[in-house]
Amino acid sequence: MAQVTIYLPDTVEREVRRAAKRARKSVSAFLTDLARAHVRPAAWPAAWEDLYGSWAGELPEIEDRPPESEESL
Numbered sequence: 001m002a003q004v005t006i007y008l009p010d011t012v013e014r015e016v017r018r019a020a021k022r023a024r025k026s027v028s029a030f031l032t033d034l035a036r037a038h039v040r041p042a043a044w045p046a047a048w049e050d051l052y053g054s055w056a057g058e059l060p061e062i063e064d065r066p067p068e069s070e071e072s073l
């Protein structure tokens with residue numbers, strides 16, 4: 001397993017330690033999970049397939065307006 005050295009401001013380091021403790025993980029495991037979620041997002045949630053085709057309502061009509069000009073902003 002590779003080792004990486006990072007430098008954090010003291011306040012961030014304290015917050016990371018507290019968050020890891022609340023998650024009942026080591027700081028290394030906590031930061032690994034954060035990095036993994038950012039680099040390789042998790043797959044769709046297991047319940048996602050249950051939602052497919054479950055919409056029974058009607059979608060609202062959306063008025064197709066021309067884009068606003070920069071002067072009106």
